[in-house]
Amino acid sequence: MKLAKIKLDDLARHCLARHREERSDVAIHSKPTMHTDPNCIFCKIVAGKIPSKKVYEDEEIFAFHDINPWAPVHFLIIPKLHIPSMAQVGPEHQALLGRMLLLAPKLALQEGVNPYPEGGFRLVTNTGTEGGQEVHHLHWHVMGGPRPWLRG
Ligand code: 5GP
Ligand code: ZN
Numbered sequence: 737m738k739l740a741k742i743k744l745d746d747l748a749r750h751c752l753a754r755h756r757e758e759r760s761d762v763a764i765h766s767k768p769t770m771h772t773d774p775n776c777i778f779c780k781i782v783a784g785k786i787p788s789k790k791v792y793e794d795e796e797i798f799a800f801h802d803i804n805p806w807a808p809v810h811f812l813i814i815p816k817l818h819i820p821s822m823a824q825v826g827p828e829h830q831a832l833l834g835r836m837l838l839l840a841p842k843l844a845l846q847e848g849v850n851p852y853p854e855g856g857f858r859l860v861t862n863t864g865t866e867g868g869q870e871v872h873h874l875h876w877h878v879m880g881g882p883r884p885w886l887r888g
């Protein structure tokens with residue numbers, strides 16, 4: 737009886753995995769993270785409820801200028817999905833994170849950082865309170881431009 741139950745569980749897991757493989761859009765959102773959080777500032781920015789200076793947008797990713805810049809160029813790259821921080825990312829977010837990373841150098845140049853190697857930029861993601869995170873929606877800071885900077 738117990739064996740039969742285990743086999744049924746395995747079957748259910750297998751079917752769910754197949755379903756997710758077939759529906760890659762579902763796989764992206766399969767973590768028990770909320771799709772959006774109504775109390776989250778960055779979810780509100782993605783939804784256009786709080787205005788922002790947009791740098792980039794596609795179906796999964798949004799980028800906008802930081803309201804309190806530390807450097808001549810300072811913008812944030814965020815997933816539209818409400819992932820609280822890097823502490824919550826998993827294998828199902830791999831493609832999304834890869835796309836965010838690949839966007840950083842492109843958008844940095846687009847927003848006016850000087851080219852590598854004399855120019856360049858910093859890519860920072862604060863994680864958790866001791867990591868200096870204030871807004872708990874995953875974001876990567878992209879900072880660049882001629883020094884000195886205010887901070888960083
Ligand atoms: P953290 O400290 O969490 O890594 O960074 C959060 C960043 O979000 C800060 O640099 C802060 O200036 C920025 N920020 C907070 N609220 C807003 C906002 O309403 N609009 C924009 N554009 N940036 C914000
Ligand atoms: Zn959010």
